[in-house]
Amino acid sequence: MPSEPVVHLLPAFLDLPFREGYVRSIIYVSLYVSGIAVILSTLFSIPVALVMGFTDFPGKQFAKSIINTGMGFPSVVVGLLVLFIVSNQGPLGSLELIFTTEAMIISQFVLATPPITAISMAAISGVDADVRGAARVLGGTRVDVALVTIKEARYGIATAILAGFGRAISEVGSVLIVGGNITGADGVSKTRTLTTAIQLEARQGRYETAMVLGAVLVVLVLLVNAVVVRIGDEGVMRG
């Protein structure tokens, strides 16, 4: 039970079917889906944040409102929308993406993009205009100025990526809907993630296993956090 001492969780941890690759495959699917989704979101979000941060255009405030609204968009609704798109009758039905990791990546991309864009935009807008001006007047092209701006805003962008990753990997509703929480006959995860596995284990009364999986999830998030912060720190002196 959740109220039991932590030491009682040890047998549950040891009992986890590591040999069969069950937990390992769940971790792999979680990292694969969330990692790819966040990479794609970042590649999409940073150029958008640069354009939104530097240029004025009609409808900019509306676009900002959409992005900010997206940060609080319910994940189950995103799951339903993606399910509609990838279902047999949907526009992407012919690609047969339903209950695949690709469908899960699409839904996590939709969930991770608003926080990454919004936080990156705030970080980029905060870069001193004189620093951008210096990058330009010293002979930089638009790309050079954008690169300088990204470097100056890297801590904010790292925070944005972590927020997006956190939202993606801790999310249950949409991946459950579009992924189906499936394991193969050999017990290896097809579309089961740490969160959907925790949900399943808890529902079936295996609380110790659920808590151990939860601990694995927290450790993973901490590790990713440490790696991203380290990369940001190393970039300081390299400029």
Place this chain on the structure above:
Amino acid sequence: MSETAAGGTGRRREAPSGDAPIVDATEVSVTFEGQAVLEGLSLAVEPGEVVAVIGPSGVGKTTLLQVLALSVEPDAGRVSVDGVDAWAAEEAERLALRRRVGMVFQSASLFDASVARNVEYGLRVRRSWRERLEASLRSALRPPALSSRVREALSVVGMAGQADQSARSLSGGEAQRVSFARALAYDPDVLLLDEPTSDLDPRNTAVIEDAMAEARERGIGVVVATHDMHQAERVADRVAVLLGTDVAEVGETSRVFSQPSDERTRKFISGELVY
């Protein structure tokens, strides 16, 4: 300070096109949000001269420098660099012209990187992407040695010993000296300085003024916007007095200060309210 300010090589460059102005703004007008900042202003800078732009705060000195730096496109008039009309040129050619101009801002505006990385920025962006990639790969394997141009530019402002220091850890005066070195490193034809010593102590001010003299010796045209008339008298060959939206008077420094031909200039120099 172990190094002397203006301790560079003192090498003198060839004037780009004889004694013709290196930067020439003619009948330039700039409007911001419906308000005229500059109207029909003309100013030419020749190689190897220091021109001080003086005028009250908010008169448009910074805007004038931005126009000369090709950062702001004038609403009317012409800005040419070495005889080429910059705003009539294609974007690629304008970038090449812009790269002949260096600028130092009132705030140092250094990048969050080491002193050396800041100073080499202008040199780096002038390389091809392939060269940059190769340099990055090399530096990942082995820390690169300081290039001679970076070392020389830092020597001019007495900062060669702090090349590896983080720019964020510098004092205001040191940061401004690095900012000067950053603009000098790629050997521009003209150097634009926007109130470069307004926040500095006398020692750092002296270093920057010596560096201006070194740039002048090298044949670089220098334009310094300042509200410090004593500084203008110390460093400038010519003075342009910016009052209202136009240059009220431009001429040899000693003559402008001793015998101004414009009544508004006389009042401004004597400390009377001009407008």
